Amino acid sequence: MAPKHHPTPLSGSDRKALTKELGKARAMANILAAQSAEMRAKGEALIQQADKLLCESWNERMWSDGEPIDPSPTIDQAVNGGFPWLEIQCARCKTPSDVDLAAMKHPPTTFVHDLASRLRCRKCAKAG
Numbered sequence: 162m163a164p165k166h167h168p169t170p171l172s173g174s175d176r177k178a179l180t181k182e183l184g185k186a187r188a189m190a191n192i193l194a195a196q197s198a199e200m201r202a203k204g205e206a207l208i209q210q211a212d213k214l215l216c217e218s219w220n221e222r223m224w225s226d227g228e229p230i231d232p233s234p235t236i237d238q239a240v241n242g243g244f245p246w247l248e249i250q251c252a253r254c255k256t257p258s259d260v261d262l263a264a265m266k267h268p269p270t271t272f273v274h275d276l277a278s279r280l281r282c283r284k285c286a287k288a289g
């Protein structure tokens with residue numbers, strides 16, 4: 162990005178003007194950085210709200226329809242939205258269990274329904 166143009170006085174008599182310009186530029190840099198941080202924090206809070214709502218919506222559909230439904234939130238959306246635990250049924254014996262999404266080795270972009278349909282309980286995992 163191109164820096165904003167500031168008049169840069171070169172002669173000695175304009176030193177005061179230069180110092181003033183530099184001071185203004187530094188103050189401006191701080192103000193802009195603070196605004197950016199504030200905006201980013203607001204954005205992150207909104208994304209978190211959106212992730213939470215997405216998880217709640219998926220939970221409602223799961224409750225009414227049963228199956229791990231496609232589309233679903235991704236692992237990172239669930240964790241970010243405040244739903245780090247996923248209730249699953251073992252894909253083989255249907256034993257219910259809870260999995261800690263934050264501890265999963267799967268990529269965070271994995272869809273929860275994808276994950277849920279593949280997971281097996283410890284007993285079945287050992288049985289192969």
Ligand SMILES: [Zn+2]
Pocket residue numbers: 251252253254255256281282283284285286
């Ligand atoms: Zn099982």
